[in-house]
Amino acid sequence: MMEGAKKPVIAVVMGSRSDLPEMEACTDVLKDFGVGYELRVLSAHRAPEEVASFAKGVVDRGIKAIIAAAGGAAHLAGAIASRTTLPVIGVPIKTKVLKGIDSYLSTLQMPSGVPVATVSIGKAGAKNAAILALQILGVHDPRIQEKLGKYKKGLAA
Numbered sequence: 001m002m003e004g005a006k007k008p009v010i011a012v013v014m015g016s017r018s019d020l021p022e023m024e025a026c027t028d029v030l031k032d033f034g035v036g037y038e039l040r041v042l043s044a045h046r047a048p049e050e051v052a053s054f055a056k057g058v059v060d061r062g063i064k065a066i067i068a069a070a071g072g073a074a075h076l077a078g079a080i081a082s083r084t085t086l087p088v089i090g091v092p093i094k095t096k097v098l099k100g101i102d103s104y105l106s107t108l109q110m111p112s113g114v115p116v117a118t119v120s121i122g123k124a125g126a127k128n129a130a131i132l133a134l135q136i137l138g139v140h141d142p143r144i145q146e147k148l149g150k151y152k153k154g155l156a157a
C-alpha cells in the first residue's frame with residue numbers, strides 16, 4: 001500500500017500492477033487537489049479474501065469514496081460494492097484483446113441494488129473517476145468545492 005501525504009479519504013484500488021500506468025491519470029488529479037488517498041493492488045479473482053477484508057474495513061479507516069479499476073472480467077468494483085455502503089466508482093481498464101469493452105460491461109452491468117458508478121474506458125475514465133470522487137467529497141467540503149469550480153473554469157478557458 002502506498003499513500004498520499006495527507007490522511008486518506010479516497011481509496012484507489014486496482015486489480016493488477018499492470019493497471020498502474022492508466023491509473024496514474026487518477027492519482028495525478030488527486031495529488032493536484034491535495035486530497036489524501038490510499039493506493040492498493042487487490043485482485044477480486046486472485047485474492048478474493050483480501051478484497052473482502054479491504055471492503056469491510058474501509059469505513060473505519062475514514063475513507064469516503066472508493067475508486068476501483070480492473071480489466072477483462074472486471075469483478076473488482078462490484079465485489080467491493082457488494083460489501084460496503086460507500087460510493088464505488090469503477091474504472092474499466094483498456095485491454096489488448098477486446099479494447100476494454102469486456103472491462104466496461106463487467107464493471108457497468110451490476111444487478112439492481114448494488115450500483116457501481118462506471119466511468120469511461122482507460123485514462124479518461126481514470127481521470128474522471130478522481131474528479132467524480134472529489135465531487136462526492138465536495139458536497140460536504142467547501143474547499144474541494146471551490147477547487148472544483150476553478151478546475152471547471154480552467155476547462156472552459
Ligand code: RP5
Nearest residue numbers: 015016018019070071072093
Ligand atoms: C485484471 O486483469 C487486472 O485488473 C488487469 O487489468 C488484468 C490483467 O492483469 P495482469 O495479468 O496484467 O496482472 O484483473
